[in-house]
Amino acid sequence: MDDILKGKKAALIDMDGVIYDSxxxxxxxxxxxxxxxxxxxxxxxxxxxxxxxxxxxxxxxxxxxxxxxxxxxxxxxxxxxxxxxxxxxGRNEPMAGADRMLDALKKRDLRRVLVTGSAQAKLLEGVNRDYPGIFLPGDRVTALDVTNGKPDPEPYLKGLAIAGIQPQEAIVIENAPLGVRAGKAAGIFTVAVTTGPVPREAFEKEGADIIFPSMPAFADYLESL
CATH class of the missing domain: 1.10.150.240 (Putative phosphatase; domain 2)
Structure with a gap:
């Protein structure tokens, strides 16, 4: 499999269903x-x-x-x-394999930007506790920061602006069809990880560039690079 991180400078990462099994x-x-x-x-x-x-x-x-x-x-x-x-x-329950996925991105020196449709303060506050050293202060886009949420590309365009990069220099990591649609609409290489009951076909329909069957499988791939 090709190295999807080649030439990339940042990863724009969804929260629910990606780093949390929520x-x-x-x-x-x-x-x-x-x-x-x-x-x-x-x-x-x-x-x-x-x-x-x-x-x-x-x-x-x-x-x-x-x-x-x-x-x-x-x-x-x-x-x-x-x-x-x-x-x-509910509770903050880190997604199995998400820590390995994030560490692999960090080792490749990709900036990590959280891009979520959530505005729930307790969930957002827990990110730095559960994933210390992964997201720099201010490297997040939430529902409070956008006028149009996903599937509009605005959240991911704001993520690009935070990282100061062009679409071709980023990847998006998503678990939802509308998030994939938003990432693609922003012109970004978009990874879909099927962490929930949504079938693979739904992500194919939205144009996901690559699809992994689970977060541990995605982490395995990143570590193999």
Whole structure:
């Protein structure tokens, strides 16, 4: 296999489902929220739409169910409730193999920039504790930093700006189809890692440049370089 890091200066890395095995808890929190609100839908849809800003995902689920969304204020209120449920049932659980993946990137002197659709403070605060020395201060793009979340390319374009590089000098590491779409729309070589129930075909459809079946498999590949 070719060296996908050749000529690269930075890796733009998603959080949920990439460095944290947290998507199962997000899905359950959304299931609880939508059940209480009487909004029909499959909780596993969260895996398909992961990477969107939380309030945008809430609004989209209402749009799909009823043909109309909710106000910006109501969407934010519902997302806050979902975040409460997440912390009641979930926890920061590092993804198996993510530490090896990040260490391999560091050894190749690639700058690591976190690019996430999350705005949950506790999750974001835990990154430096769980992955010390991996992300420099300020090297992150969150839902609070963008007007348009994934699948819009804005989060990854902001990641490029933080690193001070061109698209061809970066790679994106994603676990969600919409994140892959955002990375490709930004003109960046995009790696998909299937850490959840989303089938490989969904990532192929979005144009992922390379697909790994698990994070340990991706870490094995990087270490082999």
């Amino acid at each position: 998507m199962k808890y997000h899905a359950e929190a959304f299931r609880r929220l939508f059940e209480e609100e009487g909004v029909p839908g499959n909780p596993e849809d969260v895996y398909l739409y992961e990477g969107m800003r939380g309030a945008d995902l809430v609004n989209m689920m209402y749009m799909r169910a009823y043909g109309h969304g909710v106000s910006k204020e109501r969407a934010a209120e519902l997302y806050e409730l979902k975040s409460k449920y997440f912390y009641e049932i």
